[in-house]
Amino acid sequence: MQMRFDNCFDFAKSDIALGPLDGRYRSQVAALTNYLSEPALNRARLLVEVEWLIFLAENQILTGVTPFNEDEKRYLRELVASFGSEEVSELKRIEAETRHDVKAVEYFLQERLRRAGEQIANTDLPRYLAAVHIFCTSEDINNLSYGICIKGAVSDVWLPQLLSLVEQLDELAGSAADVPMLAHTHGQPATPVTLGKEIAVFAHRLRRQIRRIENTEYLGKINGATGTWAAHQVGVPSANWPLLAKAFVEHLGLQWNPLTTQIESHDWQSELYSDISRANRIMHNLATDCWSYISMGYFHQNLAGQGSTGSSTMPHKVNPIRFENAEANLEISSALLETLSATLVTSRLQRDLTDSSTQRNIGVALGHSLLALNNLAGGLRGLDVADQVMKRDLDQNWEVLGEAVQQVMRVEGLAGTAGMDNPYERLKELTRDNRVDEATMRDFVVSLGLPEDAQARLLALRPDNYIGYASELAVGNI
Template sequence: MALSPLDGRYLQKVKDLHPFFSEYGLIRYRVIVEVKWLLKLSEIPEIKEVQSFSENARSYLESIVSGFSKADALEVKKIEKVTNHDVKAVEYFLKQKCQSNAEIAEIEPHDYIAKLFNVVVQFNNILTDFDRDIWSYISLGYFKQMTKAREIGSSTMPHKVNPIDFENSEGNLCLANAILSALSSKLPISRMQRDLTDSTVLRNLGIGSGYSLLAYKSALQGIRKLQVSSKICMRWLSLEN
């Protein structure tokens, strides 16, 4: 019933290749690569997302490789039936294996992204408040905006300069925070570590970051145009005195 004579007539002569070229071999070497890579990352102090492992934890990870069995490969295949993704199945297999070791179970790969994005969202909230304040100060005349030659500030009143950079920044921050908040809420959550919704949303990391970057550049551009209105300032100083 073999489709190839290598697995039929000549099986005994080529069976030594099974550990390397069979699907079992492919799964095993994927596990080896993941574990070795994780161990290497743990040795680099600059990578804060992966802590330095104790000898106990390192031995445990090494044992996953050295003790990898056909039963383990079958477990990966079982997970793949749920994920419909062979590489992701290896990742989830390792997650399951590491659940019993508290030290390793804490490097969940998506938690640090969620934490980072939460910080970015908070920064964006502060910048949004700044954009709105500067918009108001410009409207009240405390600041003027310098324009380039032939630059038109408003479609209806060409002599007027709208705070378009700060409006642009605020709008992009709104979009950025909507995406980043969704990502930071979703990434730590997975159905028994067996679904692929994280894979779907991870494709959008650049969108939230992109809108944030646009907002930062717009705000900086607006700041460079600002000029304090000396008349308004002098008026307030005279009122205070």
């Protein structure tokens, strides 16, 4: 029997979200809607159209269009600042007729110019309808709008969350800088470290990606249908259009790309998404390592700090849900970002519209990463260091000192001390597949006939103090 919902409430007729970012997790990613939602994109398009109109007037490019006075500029810019739910609905109605999103914004702005006299005395704005969107192809508006939106989303929302996470990691690394921990290379006991040093590795890795992301070139162009300013040159041959285009793009806070087809080539987007995806992968590594340390008992989970609950049936368990949720969302985010990065660099001949659909998923990709960042931060807040558990593991693995003994034997052998032959093989015989306790290791060291100072150094070693520069590395003192 196939179960059906024929007689149930029809969710499709409600405003219930299909995806988790606009449903279950809305509160955690809502800030991105100011930059990467469809209304946010249309607001940015309106901003570009308004600023282009003001720019042309101020530079007196068009005969008959004189520089606007302060009231007129204020009126035009307020259209962007006040762009809200009513304007979003109005724009939808216009687009239903135009069947073209950028054309709808053009008509929306022209209608506001018609009404300008209602608020500004003796204005000429209603005369300038033909100047709206003049010399622009849709991609001139779109690429600049996306540049503004993506730059804002990364700089104002996503990047501050990542910086906050790195600060958390720095604090944890500092507080655990001197907490010795048995390392596990290939999942097996290995040369000890400190917990702080291992956490500092992640902070260091993420900072490198942050520097790359902070140096992103947010490129833009405004050069017409095939990137040649052909119509511009014919329409106003006296203007230096490349120079004007550069000035306008920089006025919007972007960097000018002088050489394009109809579209800005999106290479900068590809680079940015690759960097964010790499940061995601590092955070994914952090999530899986924290999960592993929890499973090993090296971290205890604090429910109050983590803001989550335990198992639904096994009361002894606290599930590491924050790290598991982060892991899943980072995988989804990276998959989308890597697809964006791979596909946006390709356009058929001078233009196709695959990028139009693809770019509408930028918010989804960043949203899953932002959700993961929130979960990682919550997970880290809920961790207590179980230093006694780590100490117990160290005490049970004296064989990890075999590396130190072998290297001292090599050094002394090179210096001419007798009896230092085959150090690796001798330590392998002592330690491989054997659990070595303190007495066994000390007896072996004493039996070697080392010089007094070398023997003293080895006898002073314990698994919990064989940590090299780990403490200094944890706090950046190297």
